[in-house]
Structures are given as C-alpha cells and as structure tokens.
Amino acid sequence: MTSAQEGTAKKSPLITGTMIVLAIYNLVYWLAPWVKPFGAFRDAIQTQWGLMSFLEFLAVASLIVDITVRWDQFGQQQRRNRLIITFLLAASFFVRLVFGIMSLYIVGEAH
Helix, strand or coil, X not given: CCCCCCCCCCCCHHHHHHHHHHXXXXXXXXXXXXXXXXXXXXXXXXXXXXXXXXXXXXXXXXXXXXXHHCHHHCCHHHHHHHHHHHHHHHHHHHHHHHHHHHHXXXXXXXX
C-alpha cells in the first residue's frame, strides 16, 4: 500500500456505531455505582445478564475482526486509536464476564 493510500480506509458506519454504542454502554455501566440514575440501567443489564453478555461478545468480536482484517488500511494514528479502544472494550467485557460468572457461583445458580 502506498503512503498516499494509507490512512484512507473505507469508513464503516456499522463498526464505528458499534464502537460508540459499546463505549457509552461501558461508561454508563461502570459509572452506575456513583451516578444514581444509571443504577436502574445497571440493574436491568444484570437481570438479562446472559443475553447482554452474548450481544456484547458479538460486538467486541466484530471490532476485533475489523481491526485485524483492515489493519493495513488504517493510518498509524487510526491504528493506535482503534487498537486502544478495542482493547479497553474487550477488557471491560472480560472483566464483566468474570464478575458475572462469579456472581452466578455465589448465588448458587451455577452447578
């Protein structure tokens, strides 16, 4: 790829939208203990934990596949930004997954 083509990756509004929605979702989820109105949102997520985890897994996997497949199409700055954001979103998903599984064992719903 020539230097003129680098950094001109075709925009994907679905991937960009997924990244924005996941970022907002994670921000609201992790701020819920300190911001009172977000508490109801977090409680609703926890009642549908399995479904929300599955959907979040699909979204995070899509971001990982996108950055892997289109790595050469991104400019250096865009690569770094996407890599950092994708890593943070994936880490947040896995931390929440571990907490959710621990919660299932503590409550006694997992055998």
